[in-house]
Amino acid sequence: MNPWRVSVVIGSLRRESMSRRIADALVPLAPPAMALQELAIGDLPLYNGDLEPELPAPWRRLRDAVRASDALIFVCPEYNRSIPGAVKNAVDVASKPTGQNCWAGKPALVITQSTGPLGGLAGSYATKQVLAAVNVATLPLPEVYLSRIATLFDGEGRLLPDTQEHLRDVLASFETWCARFIAR
Numbered sequence: 001m002n003p004w005r006v007s008v009v010i011g012s013l014r015r016e017s018m019s020r021r022i023a024d025a026l027v028p029l030a031p032p033a034m035a036l037q038e039l040a041i042g043d044l045p046l047y048n049g050d051l052e053p054e055l056p057a058p059w060r061r062l063r064d065a066v067r068a069s070d071a072l073i074f075v076c077p078e079y080n081r082s083i084p085g086a087v088k089n090a091v092d093v094a095s096k097p098t099g100q101n102c103w104a105g106k107p108a109l110v111i112t113q114s115t116g117p118l119g120g121l122a123g124s125y126a127t128k129q130v131l132a133a134v135n136v137a138t139l140p141l142p143e144v145y146l147s148r149i150a151t152l153f154d155g156e157g158r159l160l161p162d163t164q165e166h167l168r169d170v171l172a173s174f175e176t177w178c179a180r181f182i183a184r
């Protein structure tokens with residue numbers, strides 16, 4: 001049986017992103033039923049309905065990749081107590097044109113992180129709210145807020161063992177959640 005195609009949205013565009021480091025660390029922690037690959041969002045023109053007739057190539061690529069995904073993982077920082085703009089734009093782009101929402105019915109896991117003590121809790125709720133609007137089923141529990149993110153990596157940039165175990169358990173819960181939505 002082929003593994004599920006799990007697309008990972010990294011909610012920060014900067015090169016040294018902690019979100020990217022977490023997303024990279026998820027790959028070896030995922031159960032065999034899941035094959036993780038990045039869903040790139042950094043090159044998408046801002047959503048503008050006037051562009052639909054010419055369909056920018058990055059929009060087409062994103063829509064095709066979302067349609068081909070069995071499940072989704074969002075690894076995001078919190079920006080001003082909300083969803084990063086690049087992520088919101090990606091959600092908007094693949095939700096259009098009307099009647100062709102590419103996200104509909106897919107299961108998703110939302111992981112937020114921040115340098116502060118709250119782990120991006122408000123950003124997580126904002127992201128889940130937006131995903132609910134496009135009929136994505138986000139894993140309700142466990143919630144994943146990684147606080148004081150810089151302290152969760154060792155000197156060589158590896159996630160600390162406790163956090164690896166935490167995320168391995170989260171991915172196992174996500175596998176159970178996905179099985180409700182993905183036909184085998």
Ligand SMILES: Cc1cc2nc3c(=O)[nH]c(=O)nc-3n(C[C@H](O)[C@H](O)[C@H](O)COP(=O)(O)O)c2cc1C
Nearest residue numbers: 012017018019020077078079080081113114115116
């Ligand atoms: C525009 C902007 C807004 C931010 N707003 C918040 C915030 O509301 N709450 C918070 O805890 N951190 C906030 N931060 C800090 C980031 O969430 C934090 O630095 C995060 O680890 C960055 O993720 P990255 O390394 O993947 O880019 C903000 C950062 C930026 C750039």
